[in-house]
C-alpha cells in the first residue's frame with residue numbers, strides 16, 4: 001500500500017467532511033471523524049470502484065450502516081471524483097443530493113440507504129449474497145457503529161452471514177467507545193466484540209483504526225481468511241478534529257467557521273508531522 005497517499009487522503013477526507021458540516025452549521029462530527037481513516041484506506045487502496053462508471057456491476061459495495069456519518073462518506077466520494085467537491089457545500093440543504101443520512105436514490109456512489117441504525121448489516125448481507133449468486137468478483141464492506149451493535153438485528157444478520165459463508169463480506173466496526181448520549185460501556189456494555197463475532201464462526205481481527213497500515217493489513221487478512229470477516233477498528237470519537245477531541249458530548253456538534261478553520265489547520269499540521277515521521 002502507498003502509506004503517504006493514504007495519510008493524505010485521510011487528511012483531505014477529514015477536511016472535506018468538516019467543510020461540508022460547516023456549511024450546514026452542525027453535524028455528526030464525532031462519528032464522522034472516527035471513520036475517516038478507514039474510508040481513506042478503503043477508497044484509496046482496497047475497493048474496486050470507478051467514479052466514471054459508478055454502476056459497474058462487479059464493483060465493490062460499501063454500506064455505511066451508521067448512516068448519520070454521511071458527511072464522511074460524501075467527503076470520500078467527492079475526493080475520489082464521484083461528484084464535485086463544491087457540492088459538499090449543499091449538505092442537508094433543500095433540494096440537495098447530499099442529505100445528512102445516506103440515500104442511494106439521491107447520491108451517486110451510495111449503494112444502500114441508511115440512517116435507521118441496525119439494518120445495514122442485513123442489507124449488506126443481501127447484497128453480498130446476491131453478488132455471490134451472480135458469481136461476481138465483488139466484496140461488500142459494511143461499516144457499523146459500536147453503539148449500533150446493541151441492536152439485535154445485527155446478530156441475526158451475522159448468523160445468516162455465517163450460515164451462507166459470505167466470505168465476500170467484511171464487517172468494519174467503528175469501535176469509538178461512544179454512542180449518542182454517552183460511553184457505550186455505560187449505556188449497554190458490548191463485552192468482547194471480537195469474541196462475539198468468532199463465536200458466530202467469523203474471522204475477526206482488532207486493529208488500530210487510526211493507523212492506515214494497520215487498517216490495510218487487517219482488511220487484507222480478513223479477505224485472505226476465506227471466511228466472512230469482521231475488522232474491529234479501535235477508534236476515538238472525534239479523532240483528528242481539534243474541537244471534537246473532547247471527553248464530553250461530541251456526537252452532534254454545532255460549530256462556526258473559526259472552529260472549522262482551526263480544525264483544518266490542525267489537520268494539515270498533523271499530516272505534515274506524520275509524513276515527516278514516516279520519512280525518518
Ligand SMILES: Cc1ncc(C[n+]2csc(CCOP(=O)(O)OP(=O)(O)O)c2C)c(N)n1
Pocket residue numbers: 028030031032034066068115116117118144145146147148149174176178179180181237251
Ligand atoms: C434505529 C435508530 N435509533 C436511533 C437512532 C438515533 N441515533 C443516531 S446516531 C446514534 C448513536 C449511534 O452510536 P454509534 O453506533 O456508536 O455511532 P457513532 O459513535 O459512530 O456515531 C443514535 C442512537 C437512529 N439513527 N436509528
Ligand SMILES: [Mg+2]
Pocket residue numbers: 031145146147148174175176177178179
Ligand atoms: Mg460509537
